[in-house]
Amino acid sequence: MRHRDFVKFIFPSALAMLLFIAVPIVSVFVQSLYVEHDKVLVTVENCGPFGCQQETRVDPDATAALKAEEPLGQFNGLGTYLNRAHLATQEVGEILSDNDGFGDVARRIYNLPFYKALAFTLVYTFLVTPLSMIFGFMVALGVNTIPKAVKGPVIFLSLLPYIVTPLLGSLILFWMINSDGVIGATLQWVFADPTLSLKASPFLTWVTLIVYGTWHMTPFAFVVFYAGLQTLPQDTLESAMIDGANRWERIRYVVIPHLVPLATFVGLVLLMDNFRVFEPIIGFSSEANATSLSWSIYNDLNGQVDQLFGSAAATSVLTMIGVIVLLTPVLIRTWRDFNRKAR
Amino acid sequence: MDRKIGYSRPLAITTGLVLLVWLILAAFPFFWTVWGSFKVQADFFSRESFWNAITGPATERQTGGTFTLDGYRGAWVEREFYHSVINTAIVTVCVTSISLVFGTLGGYALSRSSRQYTFWILIAALVFRAMPHITLVSGYLLPFFEMNIWGYLPTAIIVLVAINQPFTIWMLHSFFQSIPKDLDESAMVDGCTRFQAFRLAIMPVMWPGVITTGLFSFLLAYNDFAVTAMLLNQDNQTMVPKINSFLGTVQTEGTIMYAVAAVVSATVPLFILVMFFQRQIVSGLTAGAVKG
Known part of the structure; x- marks a missing residue:
């Protein structure tokens, strides 16, 4: 089969796989390096009948604006991989350095969600x-x-x-x-x-x-x-x-x-x-x-x-x-x- | 071969028993649930004895007959289950037909070329086939939100087509390989272009393979939960995610029979499908294996 024919025949199938399987795999990898934005906090002074108080609140508009601007979130490197919900390197390290034998290690590592x-x-x-x-x-x-x-x-x-x-x-x-x-x-x-x-x-x-x-x-x-x-x-x-x-x-x-x-x-x-x-x-x-x-x-x-x-x-x-x-x-x-x- | 040769009675009895146990295990849950879906909750989930689910005394007390359509009425009319049935019909028909069009073209090309890149495409397809669907879904969500195409049926359809492709081209590729190359080559000698040879000489003898592959594309689209649950909004939900969202509410409202009826409604079409296409399904499951 000539290359030209081969390309024509395989094109729809290859394009579908490329766009919806290969690209998402890359996209997943990129997303995994980012983490959601922290909420934007504002400090407001709240004055009532008993004097004024400093209060910290979430600013919903600013948070939404930040989300719209950078939908991926903030760059986090490999942080997400290493945190408690995933590989939990720190926790595993602690468990390995301080434990009461194999059973204890297994039980405590099993309690980590990943x-x-x-x-x-x-x-x-x-x-x-x-x-x-x-x-x-x-x-x-x-x-x-x-x-x-x-x-x-x-x-x-x-x-x-x-x-x-x-x-x-x-x-x-x-x-x-x-x-x-x-x-x-x-x-x-x-x-x-x-x-x-x-x-x-x-x-x-x-x-x-x-x-x-x-x-x-x-x-x-x-x-x-x-x-x-x-x-x-x-x-x-x-x-x-x-x-x-x-x-x-x-x-x-x-x-x-x-x-x-x-x-x-x-x-x-x-x-x-x-x-x-x-x-x-x-x-x-x-x-x-x-x-x-x-x-x-x-x-x-x-x-x-x-x-x-x-x-x-x-x-x-x-x-x-x-x-x-x-x-x-x-x-x-x-x-x-x-x-x-x-x- | 004469069945008497090497026949041993104890062994025949053992295999017979194993088979009988397996048949009960395989089929009993379905018949039980289909039967039970015509009872009220007090019978199907009876605290006294499971015989109630068979005879249905509470159903008789509450509705006047031993069978009731209350569960079905609740699911189809009150909870508008027919809406998701229509969505499922649209999704499965579109996914099956588009997958087959893409898959026959791709599978034909792969079966008629023996170059290095053919091998790599097939290997890539194998790896893609192994990817859990939900990992891909987590890649779709954010881009789809940004592009504003999240929640619509066409989005889910094209995603399911793509997820289906690795499997489809593998299967069709092995079916096409069983058709001799001489057929399309002689058509081309007679003056057909490559595409004409494919359409006029190959496709007419490919129908069994196409039907088998189509069945599996249909099953994948019909049985999918990960993609349709995450990519469709409330109004466009297909049957399986709809049943899942039933579960949250029926438990508290005491209308679990709605969910049972919906599950039976979604399972029965599959029974009918297997009944009519048993031979194709069996040949499809073994298609990849025979090639080895």
């Missing part, structure tokens, strides 16, 4: 990804053995958790685990504990969110693995049988090796999607016990009084760095493959 969100995001990502792959694989094996007539409806029902809007799916489950809802009430009955609530303790909230994540993502792993099972080489399978491999050994030595390339693909997509976990935290109203990086950004942007653009941007940049770190192994591998092919 590390709290980071901890949940990482635990969620690295638990939900393997769990949904394992369950997806098991479901795929199951669906592969059932008669053809029921496969269609079974696949239909299995797809539902993945297709449904994440916020709505988590709301549906949230209403069910409510202590008045069917699952919540059943759990109370099973454990004979009328005060049991999945929302109260941080640990149970984490478990709930991870169960939700696995429920939501399993269908994706299932579908890909199921498609992989359709292309399973029957000859290899039969020769394994002749060699006396039982069903488990066949899965271990024939099926799983065949699915490994698919598993890397599924793992990559799941990592990317789980790292941005956001809607379930809103759906399950779990912000008291579990927050994620995406949720912190949303919370800063959705502030009741002021939108904290600087703070949101700093968290965004840190999140993007996290995404790049997650992707690096894949990118390196793709680069090697490409070079090998080119040679």
Whole structure:
């Protein structure tokens, strides 16, 4: 294809990505270096029947004028990154220099908002990804053995958790685990504990969110693995049988090796999607016990009084760095493959 | 292959059981909520027994029948949910069609060129695909406020199209690669320009791929919360952010069934979609994987 044609064809798509993905990434980085203006204060003399008093007030007009003049705010350098709401270098330094052992360090660092969100995001990502792959694989094996007539409806029902809007799916489950809802009430009955609530303790909230994540993502792993099972080489399978491999050994030595390339693909997509976990935290109203990086950004942007653009941007940049770190192994591998092919 | 070979009864029973448990886990919440949305709050969130949500005694006491449309009436009429339904329809239709136009052109170009820059564009798209949407939103807000384009449907549409592009061009790129190059080359030998070859020779055989990709663009626009919640003002809200803003008020007013009804109203179209396009969705989910 000639360069000229290529450019013409790719232009609309590239322009859209450039304007609304690449430029915003730069804009986020610039915003993260600035911080909101302080309120403009004026001192006025307030005279009443008991004499005059000096009073300091916010001057709303001057504040608005300053905001209109420099919408970005004032330059703050890396200050936002290092403050208590983000990397909290000073606080972490203090904790590390003065503490009562490892448990204490972990507990105190966990109380800093950024590390709290980071901890949940990482635990969620690295638990939900393997769990949904394992369950997806098991479901795929199951669906592969059932008669053809029921496969269609079974696949239909299995797809539902993945297709449904994440916020709505988590709301549906949230209403069910409510202590008045069917699952919540059943759990109370099973454990004979009328005060049991999945929302109260941080640990149970984490478990709930991870169960939700696995429920939501399993269908994706299932579908890909199921498609992989359709292309399973029957000859290899039969020769394994002749060699006396039982069903488990066949899965271990024939099926799983065949699915490994698919598993890397599924793992990559799941990592990317789980790292941005956001809607379930809103759906399950779990912000008291579990927050994620995406949720912190949303919370800063959705502030009741002021939108904290600087703070949101700093968290965004840190999140993007996290995404790049997650992707690096894949990118390196793709680069090697490409070079090998080119040679 | 004969299913009797290597057949083992205990294993069949175990996989059968796993599958049964999974099906219940996957489908039960939806059927439960759809059924419950026709009850009153005292039944759906019953303090006595969850059997009430099935039989509905309080619904019968309060409304005279075992099923009630009160939740739907409250959501659609009183809270004007139809307004956000219309907005969602506009957004999803526009996003899907624009994404497909941009995506087919871009995906075609990427599949027919094997130069170094093709690789870099695809890698950049992969990285863009991985960016959490909310991080991009925090980049949009301030510039959009300054340009005075915040809050309108076209803004959200073009942003969703752009966010959709990396995924769309990856998927269409792999679909186009499965179409032999000879097809467009022979059309060009016959005197077509590159664009004519694309339109007259390639597009007619691309429809399955286009429909599959379109479904995923639709789902992305329909399911989006981060972009539409932050970039649309109160009047232009689509269904998902609208339901989220319901939540704040319904809890205090005791009208939580409005939210349940709205959630069911927004979920049922997805059920119908999966029912009709199950095969395309399955092939779409595996499209990226088969290429490896």
